[in-house]
Amino acid sequence: MSIYEISFSPTGGTKKVADFLANELSRDITNVDLSNGKEDFHRFSLTKEDVAIVAVPSYSGRVPSTAAERISKIQGNGAKAIIVCVYGNRAYEDTLVELQDLVQQAGFSVVSAVAAIAEHSIAHRYATNRPDEKDYEQLKGFADKIGDKLKRNDFTTPAIPGNRPYRKAGEAGVVPKPTKACTRCGLCVVRCPVGAIDPSNPAKVNKKACISCMRCVSVCPHQARKVNRLLLAVVNMMLKKACTERKACELYL
Structure with missing residues (x-):
């Protein structure tokens, strides 16, 4: 088969x-x-x-x-x-x-x-x-x-x-940003599924196009793209009750 x-x-x-x-x-x-x-x-x-x-x-x-x-x-x-x-x-x-x-x-x-x-x-x-x-x-x-x-x-x-x-679709909202460790290698630009990252300047992200998929974070060889810490803390807090028990x-x- x-x-x-x-x-x-x-x-x-x-x-x-x-x-x-x-x-x-x-x-x-x-x-x-x-x-x-x-x-x-x-x-x-x-x-x-x-x-x-x-x-x-x-x-x-x-x-x-x-x-x-x-x-x-x-x-x-x-x-x-x-x-x-x-x-x-x-x-x-x-x-x-x-x-x-x-x-x-x-x-x-x-x-x-x-x-x-x-x-x-x-x-x-x-x-x-x-x-x-x-x-x-x-x-x-x-x-x-x-x-x-x-x-x-x-x-x-x-x-x-x-x-x-279906339930109402959620908005993206969580947009990763580059840190000082970014070398502008361009891998995040190439791998972004929706082309939301500016090829000439990876620090620029089209927030309307970004779908918060986190691929840029996962593929960065220098771990140089991050989600804002405060926003991440809020996300973790919101998910705690629903996510703690193993499904x-x-x-x-």
């Missing part, structure tokens, strides 16, 4: 989950990086014999708008989709049901859904080092069940939690 792994993963947590599931199901994997703003997503056209893992992080309980726009350009043509949302141990709310609607509108047929946990991309104290061994054990069991369902030619769509209309991965089959 060949797999298309279609993922939006600015800081790598979502891709860890997608990679694991894809490798459990197949060794024939085609990667489609939704984080690559230079990619022409119209060129990806699947067939009804194909299977796709479509994975996104949950941003305030919704699919990131950038990922949604890029998914809509891919032609599903009846391919089977395993949809995955990854969140930082708070809640994923309407992310999965919105992702279901997006991939179905793009021509995919949803056969299963997974919600998984990865280290929070802003407040790293929550879900630190996840997915961990326990998560991967759970995900392996999920992959086995999904694989069995596909082998049985059972392409039914499971009931997936969430609300329509488990979930499968919808």
Whole structure:
């Protein structure tokens, strides 16, 4: 079985989950990086014999708008989709049901859904080092069940939690800034999924374009981009109650 792994993963947590599931199901994997703003997503056209893992992080309980726009350009043509949302141990709310609607509108047929946990991309104290061994054990069991369902030619769509209309999308707001350690190497400029960083001066960020994905922070070789400490403290405080208790991965089959 060949797999298309279609993922939006600015800081790598979502891709860890997608990679694991894809490798459990197949060794024939085609990667489609939704984080690559230079990619022409119209060129990806699947067939009804194909299977796709479509994975996104949950941003305030919704699919990131950038990922949604890029998914809509891919032609599903009846391919089977395993949809995955990854969140930082708070809640994923309407992310999965919105992702279901997006991939179905793009021509995919949803056969299963997974919600998984990865280290929070802003407040790293929550879900630190996840997915961990326990998560991967759970995900392996999920992959086995999904694989069995596909082998049985059972392409039914499971009931997936969430609300329509979706919850109101949150605003970005958390915009990382360079510190004195910045060497202007330009890696953050190249890797920004939405081109929000000025190529001539990495200290300048288009706040309206920035989606607070934290990729610039994660890819900087000098750890020279940071979130304002006071703002980070506020984020940590706001998330404390919801994020302290460990959440488990979930499968919808």
